[in-house]
Amino acid sequence: MSRLHLSIAMAAALAALFAAPMLLGTFSITLLNYIGIYALVAIGLVLMSGIGGIVSFGQAAFVGVAAYTTAWVTTVAGGSPWLGLLLGLVLTCGVALFLGLITLRLQGHFLSLSTIAWGLAIGFLFGNMESLGKHSGISSIPPISIGSVDLVQSWQIYYLIWAIVCVSLLLVYNLLNSRLGRAMRTLRGGNTLVESLGINAFRVKVICFVFAAFLAGLSGWLYAHMSRFISPTPFEPIMGIEYLMMSIVGGMGSPIGGVLGAAIITLLKNGIQDYLHLLVEAAGQLEIVAFGVLFIIFLQYAREGILPRIRGFLPKITPSRPITADPLPVRSKPEPGSELLNVDRVERRFGGLIAVNQVTFDVKAGEILGLIGPNGAGKSTMFNLLTGALMASSGSIRFAEEEITRKQQSTIARLGIARTFQHVKLRPRMSLLENVMLGTHPRTRSGLLRGALRLNRHEEAQVRHEAMRQLERVGLGDKPYELAGNLSLGDQRVLEIARALAADPILLVLDEPAAGLRRHEKQRLSALLKALNAEDKTTIMIVEHDMEFVMGLVSRIVVMDFGEKLCEGLPAEVRDDPRVQEAYLGGTA
């Protein structure tokens, strides 16, 4: 399927959407209106839960905040619906920002439990506040008017609703293919990688969360002015789980899944209402049962949603190779031989265990330094201290004349230290190219607005070009759109190096890059690292326990044992040092 086919399909879908009110009866249009309104919330949930990994049961509360705000503004205060929109969105986003700032550091299911908590608390608030009409709600809400036209008929507001849905979809897709969107897509699967790329994971989560609330707010505004009456019921927790259901049923992987899910659930509910009473008398009571049962069965057999199943039948779009673009700006590298990293009497304790004890060494610009030692020597702890994954208990670490001992991981990454992982950390469902593009995060600037409005095209082309260049450089340039999860371990390690290189690092730190590699893969890796060091003047530090691999590669070695520095020197000196031999072999022969 080419871009042309896609455009034709989209044009046809838009034409159908446009023509629908002329062909359908009022009831069907109203149904479509509900689908559109629910879809907005579900799109936000896909972005937040499916892509960002923040599962929320509380979206209905956000819908309610906006709906009640606009209802209050237009009835009690006598303002226009547009003022209601403005205030509703400001208040919804404000509440979301506040809740996000205090809860988004929570992990996994604790975060989701907190969404139940505030979802309930806000839901109860609506039904218990005198000014919001308590359980009887607010009625006689005026319709939205555009110019002199009041959007009273369902076909009138239909166009507004679906215009907003289409624009939102477009913005979300743009966003997902931007710098910020890529950061969002890395959130699932742990913070360590995200932070090591110089991305502030917490900040990205907050943006995701507030953006989803913004869409829920839009939905609430439309809902209030379409139904012209609101009560607490549609904003109760059960609706929150229904929204979640929509996004899961549709497919959490892609925003269009939200629209699909909203349509399926709304039509299904409507169908259950229509046909259930033919089967049993107590239809109203069984509706929720039938619904819950269907959802549970769905979760048991098709967790991924409908979308991935449909996608299997569609031909794939093959993107073209990235075009040449201006290079991204490059950091000025320090003078070769000058002191780049200085570790001074660094100590790290875990309770009573001293994992790193008073270690002092430095790394000179332009060299390849090996940090070696037997298992349990404290190498990995040292590595984590350098990259900010752990904080030193005492001592100081300076990088390029800057104190980094107490700095955040992402800050250290932005200063120019790029790393790889002993246990490879990639995003297996993203392409090789996208994985490498992630590396350029600290070198680029586009944020939410530029991403959503596609004002970032120039920068994106540069990023793609740079990522392609690094892929080619490490020898993975032949299939940039392969999924990273399909590579062999050796290639995955190399891909990690390409990603690190895309950050234009001053210092590249590699954590056991040879672990699990076969002999010829090790040789290839060694040659690659030598070439990188020679071409770019990139300083490299390798933490490794494979002596053979290190000896042929590095210019200098620091040896650690039992948390302390044993010695340092040229590879040959270190090899002949009896203390090193004893540490590795348990005594000189």
Added chain:
Amino acid sequence: MDLNIASILAIDGLASGAIYVLIAVGTVLIFTVTRVVFVPFGDIAAFAALTLAALEAQTLPGTGGMVVLLACLATAAETVSLLRHGRRREIPGALTYYLALPLVLVGIVWLAKPIYSESMWLRILFTLMLVVPIAPLLDRIVYRPIADASVLLLLIVSMALHFTLVGVGLVFFGPEGVRTQPMTNTVLELGPILLTGQTLIIMVAAIVFSAMLYFFFDYTLTGKSLRATAVNRTGARLMGIRPERSGAIAYIIGSLMAGVSGILIAPVNTIFYDTGFLLGLRAFVGAIIGGMVSYPGTVAGALFVGVLESFAAFYNSALRDVIVFSLLIPILIWRSIASFHHEEHDEE
């Protein structure tokens, strides 16, 4: 507020707290053994109250039909799964456990209809016989097929199951609220404080059941195997413990505790088919205070929720739930700071 009112509120709070203790401890038990956040616990407590009320009214409670329905579904699920895995020989066992046993329990209660009015203790026994099978059967039908899923997915399923059960409750019990006869009319006078016999029974029951659970875990092999499953499923399996069996036992115990709590609360509060959600969630706040792992923490947490709720209701009865659930957020934050855990578990 003078000391008098404060002491009344505190006792009131401790009594509801004691109810939440029973539900919360069950929630923690199930979470640690099976990783399922079993939201519908409150519903089971509410069903127990409704069952007891129906027995008092000399009618066969809706729980009977519910258990028969669940037993049929669970048997079908188990039989299909056994056939598919070619384990035909285990089918009779499955039929006994999932079909015959629940049906016998329901049958006894059904046949005993003439003696419902005989004694309260008999009615309580019948109530427990009907309520206890619910959670283990739900486990087989709903959670067993997705035992490998993430905690989050299991939580979503639990939420869906809760709303389903509320609908089922409406079908089987109807919309009327019930309140059962008090178990005792004794009132103790301790200086200025009045202590009703019911409050005392609730507190004693909470203590007795917590103590029984403690002894079960510390002094019986089955209890220890449950703890082993909670700590490490794979490790437990290697030691010959079947996690499914541990899960089933956890559900039975949890179901029993939820049933007891429902019976205890029934004379104090009016219970509707959908009361369970709030009951369960308040208990749940208590469980989270205990970090979903610590039993003493859970007991303290649930009592704290009860007392807080009682005082909140005194100041602003409309907003008491808002206050209780808003409290959950600072607790969660404190919990997540207090407990260090590995975050890299949900790799794509």
